[in-house]
Amino acid sequence: MPYDLSLDPQRLTEELDYRTGRLVYSGEGGNDVRRSVLPGGVRVVTERMPSQRSVALGFWVGVGSRDEEPGMLGSTHFLEHLLFKGTANRTALDIAEAFDAVGGESNALTAKEHTCYYARVLSEDVPMAVSVIADMVTSAVLEPAELEQERGVILEEIAMDLDDPTDVAFEEFTAQIMGRHPLGRPIGGTPAEITAVERDAVWEHYRRHYTPDRLVISAAGGLEHHELVELVLEALERAGWDLTEGVTPRPRRVRRPSPLAPEFGEHRVDRTFEQANVILGTTGLIAGHERRFAMSVLNAALGGGMSSRLFQEIRERRGLAYNTFSFAGSYSDAGYFGMYAGCTPEKVALVTDLMRAELDRMAAEEMLPTELAKVTGQLGGSTVMGSEDVGSRMSRLGRSELDTGHFTDLDELLASLRAVTAAEVRELAAELASRETVLTVVGA
Template sequence: MSVQVTRLPSGLTVATDSMPGAATVSLGAWVGAGTRHETAELNGIAHLLEHMVFKGTARRSAQDIAVEIEAVGGHLNAYTSRENTAFYAKVLSEDAPLALDIIADILQHSTFLEEELERERAVVLQEIGQAYDTPDDIVFDHFQETAYPDQAVGRPVLGESRTVSALKRDSLWDYLRGHYGPQQTVVAAAGRVEHDRFVDLVAGAFTHEGFQSNGATDPADYRGGDRREERDLEQVHLLLGFDGVGYLDDDYYAMNLLSMLFGGGMSSRLFQEVREKRGLVYSIYSFHSAFVDGGIFGLYAGTGGREVAELVPVVCGELAKLTEGVSQEEVERARAQVRASLLMSRERSSSRAEQLAQQILIYGRPQPLDEVLEKIAAVGRDDMARVAGRLLTSRPTVTAIGPLAHLESAEGIAARFG
């Protein structure tokens, strides 16, 4: 078996996925803390922290961090999501100890100097401004907030200018030490890696002295609603969504296949009906975003200010048709797409390390590939129709930015499913 997992006495989980023949290794620390673990006043702190740990430690300056990893031809990066934050690297296998040492250093010994904080705060504020100026980006933040109002899971990952501007150095320290503890962290590696050796390296690098693990969050409570922002744009950026399912739900794989069938590719119902037959859009697709305890199913379309009047009835009609049943050919095509995407991702060490860490954070264990493929194979036509019906029992979420004079009212859209 290529996957091995060890839990250290501290509670830190170490996992590896060996890929014989690889010359490189992808490794990192995945922490079960993100936007969902912020208070309203601290919205954006997880993302700002992700930036700040690269700005220097007791042993390394920001330049040292960049120079050391690039001196061996490696890559170092990070991201923040609503449920976790990741810090990862890809290097030649012989340079894994260096990459691991850098990641352990920045996560335990960052200095958060005031002058660095002010510089990086300015960078993040620019990032927030850029997102606001990108309508097909900011509309997704509006969508999340409308679906989950007054909840941490609905707040923007970047935070808001008001909250980020007010964040203090002490708050960063408190968040780091309160949420980045060993019980909330998975250190994973995939590629040319020897498990026992990697475990020894991790045990020596991560002491987590003074760190705690606080993964408590409020349950995700989907509510739906309507939010529109009139802007002088060439296009309407429209999102329509419904209450989805979480990773642990029995319908998780059926919902993913339904999304693929509905709007996951050029052969999907949405693409064929809306773009190919009617020419109403350039971009249209569906998606299912899951959390541990919930999720949201949605579709995005970019269309003209006048075309949106025709677009909405068409996409609503296509959604409703899903409850009437799907063909076996469609199911097989969606299954093949999901299966192929999964197997293709297995060829990349970075994807395998990511998948391994995420599975442990979500399920508490790695999911064998055969198990996942069996669940995908088990989804049938009746399952697809059933989960489509499950979707449409929830209140729709409608968000739009652009010239909105011809966009149907929220009540009118909801009535199409009632």
Template sequence: MKKRATRRNNVAFFPASEQAAGSSRLLLRESDGATVRRTVLPNGLRVISEEIPGSRSVSLGVWAGVGSRDETDQSRGAAHFLEHLLFKGTHRRSALAIASEIDAVGGIANAFTSKEYTCFYAKVLGRDLPVAVDVMLDMTTQPLLAESDIDAERTVVVEEIGMHEDDPGDRAGEALDQAVLVDSPLARPILGTRESIASMNPATIRSFYRRHYRPERLALTAAGAVDHRKLVTMVRRATRDLDWAEATPRKLHRRISRRYRNPATGGIGWQEWSGGQCTVALAMPGLPRAHPERPALEVLNEIIGGGMSSRLFQNIRETHGLAYSVHSGHSAYSDAGVWSAGAGCQQERAGEVLELMLAELDAIVANGPYVEEVGRAKGHLSGNLVLGSEETSARMAALGRAEVATGELLSVDQALGRIAAVSVDDVSAVARKVLSAPPNVSIVGGPGRVRERKKIAALIQGGSSE
């Protein structure tokens, strides 16, 4: 028998597949009086709201459990392409009408695509929530996907790819994803490629939409000045004319077809870049979203490159003055993760920057973190968490990710508790686990001197200067 939540306060989150279609349930009660409720409509569409006392605005998101990892070789870039196309018009609204209705109430609307989900969002005053619900659901459930719009937007997406190619940091990050994730669908670029977008025909895009924008793959989340019952009524009204059959429970949640294990091979990749700076970046396998050591890894990341007091920032920028931008981060997915660090520097300093990066990683693996570093990192994460919780957009996004990606929803107090529970030993252990792997290095810069290439290659065991 599946384990269910047993308390109403700080109730454990559970998948919508365990909730009967047509029912509503209280999921969470925050210490500030906010309440999170979910209704699963008979067709499988999930409606989740967080009513926040005193809020005058509301953030709304329509989430689809589809991203670049769900594409085939023939549909690479389709998830992001659709993100653009759904703003081009519906059977009831033109692209101008979509923009005009949101502008007329002083709202904002946009969208983003990730490797595992897509979100269309808006922020309006609480009184204008009916407008936002109707517009956003109309966009995502009744798009025209006209051939003329597809051809016109194709050029826009190719321009976006070109902009991405002109950013050395983006190029380095994409190369590292491919190096670490190798044959996983997660390694695919979210935007697709110039070739895949140019060759994608309308039939492929429409088929991708019909397959993935089904009600059981969609969730609507709202946070702020929202009444749950009224929101559900708005959603029912906006979708009443759609030909949606009732969903079976087994279809309510996205399934990962197989568990992907990151290889740890290491190596160096070089990319030519005509700009004045050089990007030096490295990455290694991280941890999946639900991994029990992920909170410790987030603390470790803060220590290494998460802020101005981090080791990489202090050493590379403040002490040696080698770079302006220095950072690290961790991307967690359903069944994999990528930890990375990077800096922008002059080409002739690339070897020095990489050497300092590797030295800091070796040091924390060998000696662990200082007690004060762990305390400072936990304080930074906790402060950011609380500050973010004051934004309705952040709370709406947390609800959406819980529904279509993580399968876990924590109260602010619970999330703070997880951070507080991380010990120095926990950080030391996860440093040995993650940072001991051979790093994959990406250098995006000019042709460079042979001396620099040889120096960089010598820093990586088994590296090649070719």
């Protein structure tokens, strides 16, 4: 069964030996997952993989673009850039050279509900990686001159995305399906927002959200849990962070659907492109929903690969598009489901009709046992192969701790996928097919 990683005050006694960590899972080959809650509410979750000589390390902060307030829009992604520009102790060049000197990698990502600063290094270089990333997260200075220079970089990044018609289509679709919900805003902000946001607003966003009780550190590879905990404690104490005993982590986001007001109907963006980018979709499931495994099977069968229904019908049988697929996204209180195709403008109507027809067919008829077996085999294989590197395992640990508080081992995950029935998939497809839709067309 999935192990509950959640923490409440009544269970603090289980976390007293935070250096050793509570054993969450023990698997074959000596792999084990451990969890500690440090003073200040900092959480450390690791997966020891004795056969690996490298370690993937992530510092996760429970703040995303949806959490920005008026006057601070774009600040979350702005910080992702600025934390690499230097601290009170290191210059931007110092940070870059630290990882280059050991053949390591470092980067960051901003999402709608979290931010992560991560690295992959050899096991012997973990102390350096912890020291550098902890310094970035705790001691950024946000020099005005660096901020202004990075403002231009971010505006160029946004301009690059706006030149990609597929990116434009997905941003437009998300905005329309989410309506005025904060999840509908672009993660990187708009050019107007990035131009307008002031240094003081970005600084306030940083000081408010980059706190011990929001920080999750996950790591996977050739490591020892207690050694990583010691390194983290030393780095955070050196930074002067408030590591008060008995402080509990910040509560996770409540998983409850929010009322949405999607802009249903057809929306066209007139841009000069040779190809039209078409997305047809509707509202979906929130993260952690009990039917999430049925959604995975439905999505894989409908548009998850070269043998999927959309690919076979739209590309292979009719030659109407080079690329077509289905997709699903979920957050703590909202989700979406959709189908995409890129085609010439005169084929938009036909391709849209075919996408609707394939979803309707899944809603009307149960999958045959052979197709269900093929799809669950596809999902199982990709899940296992995708988890065989330290980076994916680190990411899974961090997301599990930050988002849901449940760690599910691979055997349990595979069993859940294989337990999905054809009736459950048909029922979900029928529900999705019955909902109003958003049709986004860019470049037609």
